[in-house]
Amino acid sequence: MARTEDPAGRERILSAATDLFYVNGVRAVGMAEVIAAAGCGKHMLYRHFPSKAALAAAYLRRVRAERDKSTTRALAAAAGASKTTSAGDAARGIGTTRAGEQLVALVAEVAAWVQRRDYRGCAFRNYLTEFPAGDDEPAAVARDYLRDTRRQVDELVATLGKPGVTGDRIWLLIDALYGGTGTPPQVAVDWAKELVT
Amino acid sequence: MARTEDPAGRERILSAATDLFYVNGVRAVGMAEVIAAAGCGKHMLYRHFPSKAALAAAYLRRVRAERDKSTTRALAAAAGASKTTSAGDAARGIGTTRAGEQLVALVAEVAAWVQRRDYRGCAFRNYLTEFPAGDDEPAAVARDYLRDTRRQVDELVATLGKPGVTGDRIWLLIDALYGGTGTPPQVAVDWAKELVT
């Protein structure tokens, strides 16, 4: 091999694709646009990502990793100085008051997320809207994310002693935040606080 | 003129386009597909709708008309046997208890809407997701709908004697319903009832 195999090549490509896909939508962005933004050749792109679907899947996985990290951090902070790393572990073995605080923290984390500059909706919901009949790899990544986060809420609510409708209501608030059309996100956070007390 | 000028031609085209656009997304549906589904020639289609954007705008206007009719009917029913036709008139001049019932009726109407067979999200939100930077005619129709319905909620809440946050919370429930990802819609309706009592 001659050069160093591409040190940050894949990262540059995926980073550029992430920005473009999220801001403009996956369908609206062509591979040529990604190549131009990444400053590489077609060779490099198709070496790392053999198709547009593979690139889109990597984009969604990247967003998911970012979301999971932020969520896990928020849950851990709400659980106190616990050294738990996975959300599932955090949900189990913590007192019910902790579970309530964690649910509020979960809603607050989403509220903070949707207030980011250039927030343009949930990347996973957006993808499923763009490809409603899609059964390809990125669609699976998107659906897995929604299923897993929904399960995360359910587990926390199960730890809490509240009636079963609380989980649905928390998830209602999260859905509202992700698809929000102007309502101040703090309203959802305050409402979640009332819900768990 | 020879033939009858096209009695239901425009209707057939718009009906076919509405189904295709809503189910598969505007971007994913080509004009040839609309033509095939409508069973007409290209001539007819481009006579009634000079461009795809015009057809998409007509599609959204059609959905809006359907939504407005259903909403107005629900509001009138909640206001009693009033003979008001416009939602704005219904909101004004009705007692505060009526306004509360109307807000619940509004949420219930959306809940019923999202439980329709083959519901695939809010057509207006979907379009804005597919064309995030769109400043064309259909985007304006979509944004107008969201703005007007939001204003409708605000007016009803103003009639009600509740604190200002109630309007945001009602709208939160409506946003959650439209972008819902599995939560039973009745949960939102029940929550709205608690909210206005």
Place this chain on the structure above:
DNA sequence: ATAGTATCGGACCGATCGGTCCGTCAAGGG
């Protein structure tokens, strides 16, 4: 210095896009 290899960037492919144009045909009125 030279051989070898990885990258670049553009030519190129077939398919499809929205949109235009026109030859053909059927129907209704003089």
Place this chain on the structure above:
DNA sequence: CCCTTGACGGACCGATCGGTCCGATACTAT
């Protein structure tokens, strides 16, 4: 009866899509 009129539907247009291929280039290991 013919003749006007309008719809059909396919040919066609330029542009763009995702994806392949290849010549030119530049760098590294020997």
